[in-house]
Amino acid sequence: MMDPQRRHHYLQAMGIVRWQRRGRAERPAEPDCPAPRADGASPVAPDDDIGVLDWEGLRERVLACTACDLYRTRTQAVFGVGNRNADWMIVGEAPGAEEDRRGEPFVGRAGQLLDSMLHAIGLDRQQVYIANVLKCRPPNNRDPRPEEVEQCEPYLRRQVALVRPRLILAVGRVAAQNLLKSNAPLSRLRGRRHSYGEEATPLVVTYHPAYLLRSPLEKRKAWQDLQLALEVAGR
Ligand code: SF4
Numbered sequence: 738m739m740d741p742q743r744r745h746h747y748l749q750a751m752g753i754v755r756w757q758r759r760g761r762a763e764r765p766a767e768p769d770c771p772a773p774r775a776d777g778a779s780p781v782a783p784d785d786d787i788g789v790l791d792w793e794g795l796r797e798r799v800l801a802c803t804a805c806d807l808y809r810t811r812t813q814a815v816f817g818v819g820n821r822n823a824d825w826m827i828v829g830e831a832p833g834a835e836e837d838r839r840g841e842p843f844v845g846r847a848g849q850l851l852d853s854m855l856h857a858i859g860l861d862r863q864q865v866y867i868a869n870v871l872k873c874r875p876p877n878n879r880d881p882r883p884e885e886v887e888q889c890e891p892y893l894r895r896q897v898a899l900v901r902p903r904l905i906l907a908v909g910r911v912a913a914q915n916l917l918k919s920n921a922p923l924s925r926l927r928g929r930r931h932s933y934g935e936e937a938t939p940l941v942v943t944y945h946p947a948y949l950l951r952s953p954l955e956k957r958k959a960w961q962d963l964q965l966a967l968e969v970a971g972r
Contacts, residue, residue: 817868831871909945
């Protein structure tokens with residue numbers, strides 16, 4: 738059981754002044770084959786055997802991947818971190834500048850806020866598995882392009898299949914829209930249970946911590962999302 742003072746600290750970091758479990762009524766409604774490359778080079782890409790790769794094989798494939806043009810501008814591919822037997826899988830959009838430099842998803846201020854969000858519900862970074870839809874940083878933090886997501890998604894699908902989480906928490910509009918194959922705004926994707934992939938893994942959507950840093954008034958909604966996620970995950 739988390740020390741009440743520590744919990745208070747994490748809740749404060751989230752902008753939540755009191756621990757209060759929300760009822761449902763209060764919750765707001767809200768081909769694996771790479772394309773031909775223009776330069777004629779042979780891509781190193783997801784291919785047919787990706788669905789049988791083990792963790793190390795998958796990691797090696799990602800780190801060497803040149804299936805889309807993002808490999809040209811990355812410092813390194815960012816594979817994913819955390820507990821490979823986690824109940825919760827956190828999926829974001831793509832590495833930012835700091836992640837690209839350090840090779841780990843969700844670091845820097847946004848990562849610290851994600852840690853606080855997890856701590857506030859009794860989880861820490863070592864207990865969950867964290868990955869992104871895209872493994873390489875889009876230049877200037879632009880949105881991922883559909884063809885990039887198409888090339889990269891088999892890696893995430895395999896990560897989900899290996900972890901077999903009880904819950905996927907999709908953080909941010911881009912992650913949510915790509916995982917759910919939807920153009921709906923985040924406000925319509927939040928507040929309800931979705932499912933992902935052939936295993937129909939339960940999925941809940943919330944705001945990206947980088948957005949919450951810019952829009953702290955939305956932290957209360959993120960808190961509601963976490964309460965829903967707890968409920969869906971059966972914790
Ligand atoms: S973003 Fe994905 S598909 Fe593109 S080069 Fe990186 S690992 Fe490969």
